[in-house]
Amino acid sequence: xxxxxxxxDRRWIFLLMGLAVGVPILVIGITGRTFPETPTxxxxxxFDAVNELDAGDKVLLSFDYDPASEGELAPMATAFVxxxxxxxxKMYFMALWPVGPRMVQxxxxxxxxxxxxxxxxxxxxxxxxxxxxxxAVIKVIVTDLRQYFTTDSKGTPVEEIPMMREVRSVQxxxxxxxxxxxxxxxxxxxxxxxxxxxxxASNPEGFQTVAGCTGVQAPLMxxxxxxxxxxxxxxxxxxxxxxxxVNEWVREQRIAEALVAGGMAEAEAADxxxxxxxxxxxxxxxxVSGAAASMSPEAKSDxxxxxxxxxxxxxxxxxxRMGPQLVAHLLMVLLIIVGNVIFFMSxxxxxxx
Amino acid sequence: xxARVLAWTVILLIAxxxxxxxxxxxxxxxxVYVEAEEVSFVEVTVPPPPGAAADETSxxxxxxxxxxxxxxxxxxxxxxxxxxxxxLQQVPPKAYFEAQAADPNQTAIVLSWPRTxxxxxxxxxxxxxxxxxxxxxxxxxxxxxxxxxxSAGYWMVVGFWxxxxxxxxxxxxxxxxxxxxxxxxNATGVEWAYLVPLVFGIMLVWRLMPKGxxxxxxxxAFIVGTTAGLRMVGYIEGDFLxxxxxxxxxxxxxxxxxxxxxxxxxxxxxxxxxxxxxxxxLACLTYFFFSVEHKGGVGKIARVGIWYLMxxxxxxxxxxxxxxxxxxxxxxxxxxxxxxxxxxPTDQRGVANAAAMVIGGV
Amino acid sequence: MRRTVPLWITAIAGVAxxxxxxxxxxxxxxxxxxxxFSILAAVAFVLGGGNLLKxxxxxxxxxxxxxxxxxIVLACFFATLWVGLxxxxxxxxxxxxxxxxxxxxxxxxxxxxxxxEYAFKPLTSTMFAMLAFYVASAAFRAxxxxxxxxxxxxxxxxxxxxxxxxxxxxxxxxxxADGAFAGLRLENLSVYVMQVFNTAGNRAIIIGIxxxxxxxxxxxLLGIDRSYLGSGD
Numbered sequence: 001x002x003x004x005x006x007x008x009d010r011r012w013i014f015l016l017m018g019l020a021v022g023v024p025i026l027v028i029g030i031t032g033r034t035f036p037e038t039p040t041x042x043x044x045x046x047f048d049a050v051n052e053l054d055a056g057d058k059v060l061l062s063f064d065y066d067p068a069s070e071g072e073l074a075p076m077a078t079a080f081v082x083x084x085x086x087x088x089x090k091m092y093f094m095a096l097w098p099v100g101p102r103m104v105q106x107x108x109x110x111x112x113x114x115x116x117x118x119x120x121x122x123x124x125x126x127x128x129x130x131x132x133x134x135x136a137v138i139k140v141i142v143t144d145l146r147q148y149f150t151t152d153s154k155g156t157p158v159e160e161i162p163m164m165r166e167v168r169s170v171q172x173x174x175x176x177x178x179x180x181x182x183x184x185x186x187x188x189x190x191x192x193x194x195x196x197x198x199x200x201a202s203n204p205e206g207f208q209t210v211a212g213c214t215g216v217q218a219p220l221m222x223x224x225x226x227x228x229x230x231x232x233x234x235x236x237x238x239x240x241x242x243x244x245x246v247n248e249w250v251r252e253q254r255i256a257e258a259l260v261a262g263g264m265a266e267a268e269a270a271d272x273x274x275x276x277x278x279x280x281x282x283x284x285x286x287x288v289s290g291a292a293a294s295m296s297p298e299a300k301s302d303x304x305x306x307x308x309x310x311x312x313x314x315x316x317x318x319x320x321r322m323g324p325q326l327v328a329h330l331l332m333v334l335l336i337i338v339g340n341v342i343f344f345m346s347x348x349x350x351x352x353x
Numbered sequence: 354x355x356a357r358v359l360a361w362t363v364i365l366l367i368a369x370x371x372x373x374x375x376x377x378x379x380x381x382x383x384x385v386y387v388e389a390e391e392v393s394f395v396e397v398t399v400p401p402p403p404g405a406a407a408d409e410t411s412x413x414x415x416x417x418x419x420x421x422x423x424x425x426x427x428x429x430x431x432x433x434x435x436x437x438x439x440x441l442q443q444v445p446p447k448a449y450f451e452a453q454a455a456d457p458n459q460t461a462i463v464l465s466w467p468r469t470x471x472x473x474x475x476x477x478x479x480x481x482x483x484x485x486x487x488x489x490x491x492x493x494x495x496x497x498x499x500x501x502x503x504s505a506g507y508w509m510v511v512g513f514w515x516x517x518x519x520x521x522x523x524x525x526x527x528x529x530x531x532x533x534x535x536x537x538x539n540a541t542g543v544e545w546a547y548l549v550p551l552v553f554g555i556m557l558v559w560r561l562m563p564k565g566x567x568x569x570x571x572x573x574a575f576i577v578g579t580t581a582g583l584r585m586v587g588y589i590e591g592d593f594l595x596x597x598x599x600x601x602x603x604x605x606x607x608x609x610x611x612x613x614x615x616x617x618x619x620x621x622x623x624x625x626x627x628x629x630x631x632x633x634x635l636a637c638l639t640y641f642f643f644s645v646e647h648k649g650g651v652g653k654i655a656r657v658g659i660w661y662l663m664x665x666x667x668x669x670x671x672x673x674x675x676x677x678x679x680x681x682x683x684x685x686x687x688x689x690x691x692x693x694x695x696x697x698p699t700d701q702r703g704v705a706n707a708a709a710m711v712i713g714g715v
Numbered sequence: 716m717r718r719t720v721p722l723w724i725t726a727i728a729g730v731a732x733x734x735x736x737x738x739x740x741x742x743x744x745x746x747x748x749x750x751x752f753s754i755l756a757a758v759a760f761v762l763g764g765g766n767l768l769k770x771x772x773x774x775x776x777x778x779x780x781x782x783x784x785x786x787i788v789l790a791c792f793f794a795t796l797w798v799g800l801x802x803x804x805x806x807x808x809x810x811x812x813x814x815x816x817x818x819x820x821x822x823x824x825x826x827x828x829x830x831x832e833y834a835f836k837p838l839t840s841t842m843f844a845m846l847a848f849y850v851a852s853a854a855f856r857a858x859x860x861x862x863x864x865x866x867x868x869x870x871x872x873x874x875x876x877x878x879x880x881x882x883x884x885x886x887x888x889x890x891x892a893d894g895a896f897a898g899l900r901l902e903n904l905s906v907y908v909m910q911v912f913n914t915a916g917n918r919a920i921i922i923g924i925x926x927x928x929x930x931x932x933x934x935x936l937l938g939i940d941r942s943y944l945g946s947g948d
Contacts, residue, residue, distance in 0.1 A: 482842055502795065506794070507831065512757035515820065520757075558761060582730065589925060593925040668872075
């Protein structure tokens, strides 16, 4: 038995890993259940950095990743776009990787065009496209954006784009969001944009920077927190936590909007929405005996619909992927333990002889 | 026929039979639907709006054929010269099923053969790459060859259209670029300084020539010099000075209690955290300092530094594993969702459960 | 001459960037150098494609082993170039429909998009997904707790692997969340390890690397390090 395990063909381990990831995907896909997420302080910092902005504030979103890392980073990117769109922030998309524009287009299509069709291209969001040059691009655009970006990705000159009129450089932004898979990525944005020109003790009005990175890169970004990087989403766990925060907040916002539409004052609606959002299943109760009982029947049914609405699957990607993560991590721990047990047992037997 | 070949033949036959069964039951599998929209544009001259400034003139521009300005101002000749094409929007399969249920003869939403074949090709490529886990084989080699060729071509195309055309040729030949590629370009005049990167660019490509390889050293030197100049300042400011500044933290970090005064336990924990952080940074830096022999006191501190680094590498390993598994999960999701239609997490097919997708019935 | 001019180019380009960081009046020099660098980076893509062509053509002409695959590489390369450079099937920009090449290169629906969506994307993402299998195999075969350092590494790996998933919550869920030992709950412990020990280690590494880069960059700019010029042909 020991010898068999010592000489185990690695293809059996590959099969185990395949099953450890594949079976939970099928189970979660069929049952639709995901594990609960408790956001950690870093994910909360990212959320707060976006949430502290006011409607109309400018956010530069740089999607510096490719399909190889899409599994980890796409959920973060989607959550960022959703958060910014719901907050009515002005989104300026760009990329330092050649296939980055595809990621931008995907998120514009999936989030903005499908769920926020009122947003107007050129007034609420713009896709500036890709520029080669890695950190040299960042070096230039922190002082002069138009030196590189003379047109957007569709060829429209920036002078004709309304939301570009008041933007001369990255310093005109209120927040920098970077989703990165390697080089060039979060580190370069921190070194060449955030450190010299971002918010600091000597520049309290400067832009903050938040980043979402792959698992490989995330540990290397921790030293930049909090002075150079306000928050960090590390790997799929960070994505799942941030997704959770954004989904809860959007639900709260929608409940507040439904209450205001039903005639409630904004401040009161905001407070109530926070309470209601904690137990969305009790929506019917609020409209019968709760604070929303005095609203019109249409407003009540709207409120119930909004509170009970299931979260669209595209906004649960990160949380869905935590299921296979759990099983695969347990497998990894088991493999390491078994590998060590085999090693020590064979050493002992070899020593006894 | 030996046992291995027989075993593989049986496996392939079973897999094919399963695929055929999957494709022919329930809602089928791997289908992409699109909605066609005919768009048309007319070049129209729009006069200045009422109340405009005296110096404002009429503008000639292209507008959608169904816009108010076209209906009001376009001449018949302009309407005849309209440019049209068909835009295809991908729609979820449930939109097709609903449209078919409402009107079985509808032609607004149709199956897109290029995209459907694309899904099959993507799945075959995915499985070909995975087949390498068993062993190297021609399917994997073909898939590898395709990715090398396509990615090299892709990067070249993107570099050409997104950088060389607007940022180089657009500066040296603005009128030509404006007329043919970027009509919105602000053609203010030739910027002769951009001859430098043009010449350097040609010299860089000269590297491919059989003779005169030294010519490419000039642009390479420029690239090296630029990178060195950028990094020297960036890394000193961002990685050295800022990191040292962030390391200057109080060893005793008093935390206020909610009701006023100092929370002793919280202060102890917060101070311990700062002490551990500071001690770790200094210990690791001591370990990296090889000009002094790691003996005695220095040796002990360096040992502690190694322990910190081991914890750092352990954390890096944990995160790396996390990252890799997420990528595998994404690919398997593609196979189960987009290809086999076994699960529907994003509600593309509009069925309540996977069984219905497989067996049929919405 | 062949080696002196490149040395001067390196020095001038680098020094222009360094000076532009300190003297606002010279900021334009730095921007120009960086812009030219960006153009050369795009030309490097062309160089990469050209090099690919050269290598694989040689393989095919010499009928080296695997030349059939090289012909597939080149066929895909040329197909991508054709549909991409000539914007085949790309609709023009709606504002300028009379200019055929005004459309978005990476526009959805075109053959170039198709190559990305159904060839490039599944292939590259699957190639990287394979690493999950190799990580598992390596963990079983290579990670041995032979000494203190290895135990620390593996112990931390376990804390992170378990603490960053729901398993951590379940395993240490019995520890009260508000109590004095709440920090020992795996999810909190993993955060603490990252914020203290990982930060300390990586900060020291970053500081060390920054000093190394500064000295290497200075050596290159001053012409002391000439290794990038090659062996001197």
